[in-house]
Amino acid sequence: MTGNNGQNNQVFKMLELKGLSRRNFIKYCSATAALFGLDYSFGFRFAEAATAAIGKKPIIWINGQGCTGCNCSLLSSLSPGPAEILLDLVSMRFNTTIMNSAGYLSADTLLETAEEGGHILLVEGSIPTADPRYCMVEGMAFDELLRKSSKNAAAVVAVGTCSAFGGIPRAGITGAVSVEEIITDKPVVNIPGCPFNPNWLVGTLLYYLNFNELPPLDNLNRPQAYFGNHFVHDTCPRVGYFEKGQFLTNWNDPSTIDWCLLKMGCKGPVTHSDCNRIWFNDGVNSCIRSGSPCAGCVEPQFYKELAPLYVSPLIADGAVLEPVAQPVRGIDPASVALGAGVVAAPFIAYKVAELLKKNKDGDKEHGE
Amino acid sequence: MANKITIDPVTRIEGHLKIEVEVENGLVSDARLVGTMFRGLEQLVEGKDPRDVPYVVERACGV
Numbered sequence: 001m002t003g004n005n006g007q008n009n010q011v012f013k014m015l016e017l018k019g020l021s022r023r024n025f026i027k028y029c030s031a032t033a034a035l036f037g038l039d040y041s042f043g044f045r046f047a048e049a050a051t052a053a054i055g056k057k058p059i060i061w062i063n064g065q066g067c068t069g070c071n072c073s074l075l076s077s078l079s080p081g082p083a084e085i086l087l088d089l090v091s092m093r094f095n096t097t098i099m100n101s102a103g104y105l106s107a108d109t110l111l112e113t114a115e116e117g118g119h120i121l122l123v124e125g126s127i128p129t130a131d132p133r134y135c136m137v138e139g140m141a142f143d144e145l146l147r148k149s150s151k152n153a154a155a156v157v158a159v160g161t162c163s164a165f166g167g168i169p170r171a172g173i174t175g176a177v178s179v180e181e182i183i184t185d186k187p188v189v190n191i192p193g194c195p196f197n198p199n200w201l202v203g204t205l206l207y208y209l210n211f212n213e214l215p216p217l218d219n220l221n222r223p224q225a226y227f228g229n230h231f232v233h234d235t236c237p238r239v240g241y242f243e244k245g246q247f248l249t250n251w252n253d254p255s256t257i258d259w260c261l262l263k264m265g266c267k268g269p270v271t272h273s274d275c276n277r278i279w280f281n282d283g284v285n286s287c288i289r290s291g292s293p294c295a296g297c298v299e300p301q302f303y304k305e306l307a308p309l310y311v312s313p314l315i316a317d318g319a320v321l322e323p324v325a326q327p328v329r330g331i332d333p334a335s336v337a338l339g340a341g342v343v344a345a346p347f348i349a350y351k352v353a354e355l356l357k358k359n360k361d362g363d364k365e366h367g368e
Numbered sequence: 369m370a371n372k373i374t375i376d377p378v379t380r381i382e383g384h385l386k387i388e389v390e391v392e393n394g395l396v397s398d399a400r401l402v403g404t405m406f407r408g409l410e411q412l413v414e415g416k417d418p419r420d421v422p423y424v425v426e427r428a429c430g431v
Binding site: 063064065066067068069070071072073096097098099100101102103106107128133134135136137138139168169171172173174176194195295303307308309310311 | 374375376377378379380381382383384386404405406407408409411412416417419420423424427428429430431
């Protein structure tokens, strides 16, 4: 069907000239199916056939113990928009949140695509190990579904902190683990974040589709370009106040509203990500800029070891703690100090200690 | 004789849902909705800093 490339593009272009977007084309397909007396779930299959004909990489998106927030993060991407991602870039074969078909129709699509192989498997949500009944899809335990759909996959990407490191569910009672702990026979790219930034996934996909290989990864298998090289702290819009030793300690004081959030529990100095550079919601804002301390959501220690969120890991009772190397599952403990590089974190802690000493008298402590 | 219809997964929703419907002589005689995923967020926040709770439990649904 690849010979139809030009023809299909021409069809899309023609439709667009007439004011019909590709997204509306799916709706159009559904309506067409209804006209033919078919269940409107065939609409997705029609549109799928159209995109498959253009020879796109098939994508399977499966949900484990997650909240679908990462899925929504991807779908709220505006440049490229969801239609461009789903129709131009890839062929999304299975994604329960947006697919038209349900029940056996969707399950068959998943299993057929997984059997064909060569697809990119995106996994959202952690995998329960305490009891398989904690997550069942199509009457199948989720770890079984994960193994089945990753067997012939060209690439496995864990999207969101739940699937990358266990995330919030790992702190619970269901024995939630990451994809890496289930899929041990092939490399897994981790794109953590709660939720992740769509640019991280779209960028990784573009890299993979262009070069047919995984992008350079850091020691936690996160794409180096987005995570490995810098801390949230490095590009923080409040870093100037940090340098001056001006720390927000009272949420109700409007005169300090833009000050450094370190004393309110900010994990920015130990968190690797470029959140403050590319921001979320297509450059609208980032957590710290909108007044919320960094929760460290892209680090493997999130949430369990980084709780409580509003208490800084570097400060207790006004005194600065030295970051302690913590063993992380399957990762060299020597290279991880509270999720930070061993060189950078003590340096920042030292700086913080100095600043706090300087401001000890003039600064009232509120709680932490 | 009851005819059982199962729809699993239900799509275009957040999370995991299964519907089981039993049809007898063209009428629904029994129907069940099954949420097929559990994380135990309530137990998870037990003993945690109360300020963390809104942050954690809002992850019940990300849609």
